[in-house]
Amino acid sequence: MSVTPELLHTLAPTGKLRAAINVGNPLLANLGKDGKAFGVSIDLAHGFARLLGLEVELVVFDAAGKSVEAVTAEQADFGFFAVDPVRGAGITFTAPYVLIEGAYLVKDGSPLKDNTEVDRDGHRVVVGKGSAYDLYLTRELKRAEILRSPTSPTVVDTFIEQGAEVAAGVKQQLEADAQRVPGLRLLPGRFMVIQQAMGLPKGRGEAAAAVLRQYVEDMKASGFIADALVRHGIQGASVAPAQA
Template identity: 25%
Template sequence: MYGDQAREATEVRGQRRTYAALLERYRAYQRNDRRVRALADAGDRAEAGRAHMDPRWPYLPHPAFREHDEELGARIGSHQYVVDRAVARGEGRWARGPGCCRCRSWRSPPWSWPGSGRACRSTAERRRREGDMSATTRNTAVVAVFAALAALVVLVAVRAGGAETASVADRHRLVIGVKDDQPGLGLRGKDGSYAGFDVDVAYYVAGRLGVGADDVTFRAVRSDERERVLRDGSVDMVIATYSITPERAAEITFAGPYYVTHQDILIREGDASIGNVRDLRGKRLCQVAGSNSWRRVTEERRVAATLVPARSYSECVAMLVGRGVDAVSTDDLILAGFATVNEPGVKMLKKPFTNERYGIGLKKGDLKGCEAVNRILTEMYQNGAAKTLLNQWFGSVDFNIATTVPPFEGCA
């Protein structure tokens, strides 16, 4: 008898290995498909085509992959459920008699149906449990009443404060704050659509959270209102060249960073009087409300520049071209975007002097959403999507683009 049980346990283990291997191939197929889709969505059709035929990947994506995914996943889940339920109950060909080894010794993989991996019950225990079924049935009504009351309490709590506790990881629609006047990062077109690296990151993150492009709404935000729109719930997240600082982190929760940029200086073409940050002494430097970039110059490095206030960096660049200021200093990604649309009128010095970590702003306390977004950002760099997007938007500007996963700050 024990030999039969051992052979049967071996058969079960073999089945589990078979399905584990099948699922691993299925996941590899998904990874390749996501990589190809990200490249194609980023406009790099040639690279997407090369990735499509890459022999290092076990399968090749095709247009009907999504339907294939769902069918294969459903079949795996359905079969695994049947096996696990039978093992747990001691039924059918998967039955386990008294005295057998504990089921935990051949625990199913973590992707299997919930409820697997429990210890086998003896025949006497199963009979006792079957005898308790009638009592369980009688108690069902009482349990249902308490469950209904609990649900009512939760419903009231959600209606009273749901806006404060809901995570972006659980939403089916997202409102995302972005810049609308920064070329290469967030720029609103004449048709009302938004384009740029930050916008593409927003679409990527939303898609991995299960929110389709049609369910994403962009809202333009200025530097001095990013914390406020997160606090009052006007937006669900902010992806708008949002540098992580201790002061801001006290008011909101930051995921990321999704990019580490460096502060640089934009000057007029032909201006030889400014070669580095120290040369800004006595020069007119643009000061954008809500930005910390000017502080890096005048406060941290004590360079006595003359500050000229502005509402946005697009206004700063217009003032630079119009000789209203002598320099604009901020993150190199912002400056690179403006340099691409204002050449040959302006140039970037390429003399970086700080590290600025761009984070994704979330409502304070959304740790679940923060952790989910961090996993997505890691994937974005590992599958090459980040590199593709960065090259697409800033590849024409001569400066170093970081393409490795930035070290995360941790969710708080």
Template identity: 30%
Template sequence: MARLLRLIAALLVGLSDAAFGQTSTEIAPGGKLRVGMIAITVLGGVAEPVARFVGQKLGAAVEPVMYPNPEAYLQSFGKGEWDIAIGPRVLAPADKADSTANLWAISLVYVAAPGMEFPDIASVDKTGVKIGTILGAPSDRVLTREIKAAEIVRIPLSPTIAADAADLLRSGKANVFGADSGVGYPAAEALTGAKVVPGAFGTVLVAAALPKGRSPAAQALLATLVDEAKQTGVVQKAIDAKNLKGVNVVTK
């Protein structure tokens, strides 16, 4: 069965079985596929099943390489710590990696503290408003670029980030918290009276990436496999399994 799966993937990407084996080895040396990911549900939690799918098609054992925060993930590029990475496209430097098409999209949302009223996204950026966010995350990048009047309050990513966000709102140190929907919705649920502000202030696009310098055949093979993961429902099932809101498979 494993050989059949490899043969099918080889045919899809236009490689002979022998060439497929060589290209698989280029992607996953020694039959092991190290996959760099960020250790939060909306990223690593969805990426792990996708990684297992890719590893199965390559005939390789998957070894997750989890990074505790976006900055650590960003700094891993160019260091040879993984064979492929699956994470925010914006954190994959073009001079150090070649990315595939996007796999899934994550809405960036605001969670308003109890008693705070924000009718829409635009109403948040006002003088006197304090916006909490995750230090170094894509949401931080968007807010740093777009916010003109409000103050940004940054906290580090942790395994309990949704609870941390709720605590920040509860304490009054932030009036709203801006983050990916995988953090925003659980934070709102964790704090009575908190609510998600209508709309999204940005989108995080997630893609797979190879280290810079891999062959065109390797790039084509990975692109084919991640597209198959989308087309066969692997990505959607991973999103559904985590009951994630504001997260959608990218269809184009």
């Protein structure tokens, strides 16, 4: 991959490659006890910086919406996002690098047995504010009411506090919460599949976007992403197919 000095400046105008990291999605990014971020997203960020011969600066956020805002406003040079048309107004996405399932969680005593029963009058569904699930369900739910928790990891706590009928989010996060909080269960299957991609500000142009797209395809093809999922013990996320 050939990157001219001009294109390098477009990708990293400050001289450092600023990566927006959302630790609200624990499948891809977390904070260690030392306060440092780790995970698949961080591995990809460092890899992209190495490719370009630049130093990486991690800009860490606790919610997806904040990460989206930072990249859209060019306060970060790229980030890791679930692909969504609303976000696409200010961000150019690569093809997805991993696929993640979204699921519903209810209380054990709930009459709900199936995902198709969620969108009913009187049902309140808790999602993380600005998350891919929030954006998707805002479009798709016609009768149920959406309640928003501050971040995705706080969805189940908000669900309990509000006495809501349904919680929605990353399947593995909800499974962990169901083990943490007694009396909860997941509805079978999934209600959506998240396409997790990398992205950069729309204004950076097609040449810059092409560099990032090629990087993602190379990381999928080389086995880097599959190895990172194994290395970080991630279950429930799969490597996305190669872009045609």
